[in-house]
Amino acid sequence: MSGGDVWEVGDAYEAYVGRWSRLVAARFVSGLGQEPGLRWLDVGRGTGALSAAIPAPARVVGVDPSLGFIRNGRDVVNGDGTALPFGSAAFDVVVSGLALNFMPDPAAGAGEMARVARDGATVAAYVWDYGDGMQMMRHFWDAAAQVDPAAAEGDELKRFPICRPEPLRELWAGAGLRDVTTGVIEIPTVFADFDDYWTPFLGGQGAAPAYAARLAEPAREAIRQTLRDRLGGGPIELTAAAWTVRGVKC
Template identity: 55%
Template sequence: MVIADRWQEGAAYERYVGRWSRLAAEQFVDGLDAARGIRWLDVGCGTGVLTATILERCAPSSVVGVDPSEGFLATARERPGIAGRDDVRFASGDAEHLPVGDDEVDAVVSGLVLNFVPDPAAALAEFARVGAPGAIIAAYVWDYADGMRLLRMFWAAASACDPDAVDLDEGRRFRLCRPEPLRALWTGTGGMDAASVDVRPIDVDTAFTDFDDLWSPFLGGQGPAPSYLASLTDAARGAIRDRLRDMVSPYVHEDGSITLGARAWAVSGRLG
């Protein structure tokens, strides 16, 4: 079974995962301990979550955001904290072919993107190409295999209702969601100072006012799980919804709200 992941509508993505990626972005940026006033490149900037965090917390001299989705770029350009600023610009492009010259930036970062890049090693080589000597090269990804409880429960519910869903599970699809392969990718990149490579966890809570607040963003059609749901009949979607509701019930508080843990892994290093 093959379902194409859709990345087109920024507002739908924000309701789905964007609200949690903001929390991860803050921890990620703070952990880099980057100097102020440097030049940043945000690869796969999407709706601008990481770009806005850099602008807010790092006082950069400039930020360039690159993404292949024109819909996401439109959302990024209008994001509060970004709109109207002259120290940030956005460009269409992909991680393996960055529209940036050699040695042009001091920090190359990427949030929640590497698992969706066809050739991560080629992307890292591009990161190294555009980074100046000593540049920070860093990324973070959700722990789809274990630590992202919302998605673990979703795919468990989907697989129980539809055996074809097993192969679509992000925990099975994406190998770059654990510390070991991330470290290996960074240390194997030409020009990287292997001694500088560090991998660390980022833990956040995904909090929902009720089950509808948890479920309805899955219907927005953006990303793997929502794209899969969009391919199903109403009855099939309803069966997964009901199964997920049962699985989530132990995490429901007295007021109906739900809190689930989520873990991402951050990896960073410096060019020699």
């Protein structure tokens, strides 16, 4: 992963965004409208939120570069999304959740997803809306920038320009997919209190927690207090949005 991101510890990831990504995954899979019994590939499987949302009796294979994540699942292969270890036309549905932007070459990743899909197969993905849509992260980075101007270098909004509808559409079209469409999934993210919001940022998993882990304690505490003043004690009712893209293998 790029930019100092850390993706190895499933429990810490679950507390940070895993609990929310499961809600997005369920909506995403339902929206694809695929028939049962197909062969699915989940690229960038992570902790398995997307794979778990795929209904039986489909066969689901996952691929992920993180050894820490693949230890927690069956039918999971350690591999790179930009060089998938599968033959061409091997899957009926190829999907990726919250991983495309972390690939060193997203265009190569999209091309590989198209390559391993059979003719007529659906190829689809989703990524967080790192602008105003993913509010828990947006609040963090805005507060961090107030304390540390250098924080902007870690902000996913700046780092991942592909996480918008038009760049995603262009990525899919560039991979040779047809009937390309984009959309958005929005879910509630309700935190019981401020600690429920803040503590996951101390787990080291993901861009914002990795940045927070590198800070000296006074700077980290200044960010915490800025957020506490802004969000209050709770409950904290926010929303998270993910951009989706889908196409059909020609």
